[in-house]
Amino acid sequence: MRPVHSPLSADVDPRLRVHSTEPLVGGPPLPLLRRHFVTSNDLFYVRNHGPVPLVDPAAYQLEISGLVHTPLRLSLAELRDRFPRHSVTATLMCAGNRRNELAQVAPTPGEVPWGADGIGNAEWGGVRLGDVLAAAGVGDDARHVAFGGVDQVTRHGETFGFGGSIPRDKALGAEVLLADSMNGAPLSPVHGYPVRVVVPGYLGARSVKWLARIHAQRDPSDNYFQSKAYRLFSPSVTADTVRWEDGLMLGENPINSVICTPEAGASVPAGRCVVQGYALAGGDRRVARVEVSADGGRTWSRAKLTEGERWSWEFWEIELDLAPGTELVARAWDTASNTQPERLETVWNFKGYMNNAWHRVRLDVR
Numbered sequence: 452m453r454p455v456h457s458p459l460s461a462d463v464d465p466r467l468r469v470h471s472t473e474p475l476v477g478g479p480p481l482p483l484l485r486r487h488f489v490t491s492n493d494l495f496y497v498r499n500h501g502p503v504p505l506v507d508p509a510a511y512q513l514e515i516s517g518l519v520h521t522p523l524r525l526s527l528a529e530l531r532d533r534f535p536r537h538s539v540t541a542t543l544m545c546a547g548n549r550r551n552e553l554a555q556v557a558p559t560p561g562e563v564p565w566g567a568d569g570i571g572n573a574e575w576g577g578v579r580l581g582d583v584l585a586a587a588g589v590g591d592d593a594r595h596v597a598f599g600g601v602d603q604v605t606r607h608g609e610t611f612g613f614g615g616s617i618p619r620d621k622a623l624g625a626e627v628l629l630a631d632s633m634n635g636a637p638l639s640p641v642h643g644y645p646v647r648v649v650v651p652g653y654l655g656a657r658s659v660k661w662l663a664r665i666h667a668q669r670d671p672s673d674n675y676f677q678s679k680a681y682r683l684f685s686p687s688v689t690a691d692t693v694r695w696e697d698g699l700m701l702g703e704n705p706i707n708s709v710i711c712t713p714e715a716g717a718s719v720p721a722g723r724c725v726v727q728g729y730a731l732a733g734g735d736r737r738v739a740r741v742e743v744s745a746d747g748g749r750t751w752s753r754a755k756l757t758e759g760e761r762w763s764w765e766f767w768e769i770e771l772d773l774a775p776g777t778e779l780v781a782r783a784w785d786t787a788s789n790t791q792p793e794r795l796e797t798v799w800n801f802k803g804y805m806n807n808a809w810h811r812v813r814l815d816v817r
């Protein structure tokens with residue numbers, strides 16, 4: 452399968468805020484994102500690391516190898532015919548979501564300046580990874596399942612594929628799909644056509660697009676995007692002092708919440724105001740509570756959770772009295788009683804991952 456690359460940046464919806472064109476990276480304005488519980492395909496954030504590969508569906512082959520009893524090579528038709536179809540409504544979020552707030556502490560040079568727009572919720576259709584792994588027969592010694600994409604990425608003068616792995620137990624979960632459809636339509640080229648992995652509850656980087664290979668193995672992936680990038684370093688580490696092996700391997704998302712409307716800097720009249728946002732829990736946890744403050748975090752009120760699903764974000768809403776000088780703040784708890792840290796300083800890291808500090812929005816209240 453030789454990838455053919457094409458710049459598809461011109462095809463993206465003009466409402467997306469494009470953070471980078473090559474590779475294509477962009478997300479929607481927050482009020483638009485918060486309008487529909489299921490994000491439309493044209494507003495779903497895009498995070499690529501290299502050129503978009505155009506895969507010929509007739510030539511497509513998915514290889515399943517490694518610590519399996521029966522290695523498999525499946526065409527698109529075989530993948531669809533051999534395994535039952537399932538669908539899961541699930542939220543994907545980039546580990547870099549909310550990175551731009553971290554610049555208030557210190558810059559994160561060379562990283563995509565995501566607002567809170569690196570997230571989307573879609574109904575994914577396809578087959579269960581667990582069913583495909585069962586057909587191949589995963590050996591007992593396989594503790595991790597690794598994925599490789601068709602796309603080629605260049606970093607530090609070297610060109611290699613994008614990849615990552617998840618633990619075996621997660622890979623066998625019914626919620627993990629090899630998806631070929633997104634909200635009822637075939638995956639578009641930028642979102643991974645013809646097949647991508649969807650790993651609900653984990654950082655978006657594990658939901659490998661343009662999937663070419665599945666490899667059962669003893670250890671986690673040694674792909675650059677798991678062994679070096681997408682690792683969490685202490686706030687004291689910088690690009691100059693980094694020892695990559697010290698980074699924590701990212702996996703499940705932390706509990707997070709974001710205010711979407713009103714948007715930061717919006718002019719709003721003093722008095723009653725409806726505040727809306729999203730919250731997301733990681734792993735198999737759910738959002739248990741969202742609180743919002745209209746006075747910078749001194750007093751809090753509990754927001755109403757208006758819409759949610761097992762593997763999706765939770766939409767929340769609250770009506771608050773706004774006075775001049777209002778700073779709105781949001782924080783959430785998950786079902787394991789984890790909550791968000793107050794200060795950006797405690798979560799800052801030089802790669803800018805997993806910012807889940809209290810979300811603050813300053814308004815112009817008149």
Ligand SMILES: Nc1nc2c(c(=O)[nH]1)N[C@H]1C(S)=C(S)[C@@H](COP(=O)(O)O)O[C@H]1N2
Binds near residue numbers: 499658659
């Ligand atoms: N093959 C491949 N898969 C990939 C990526 C990539 O660059 N190449 N980016 C990852 C990252 S970091 C994220 S956040 C999600 C984004 O998926 P989306 O662009 O469909 O929103 O895809 C992941 N899968």
Ligand SMILES: [Mo]
Binds near residue numbers: 498544547655
């Ligand atoms: Mo990401």
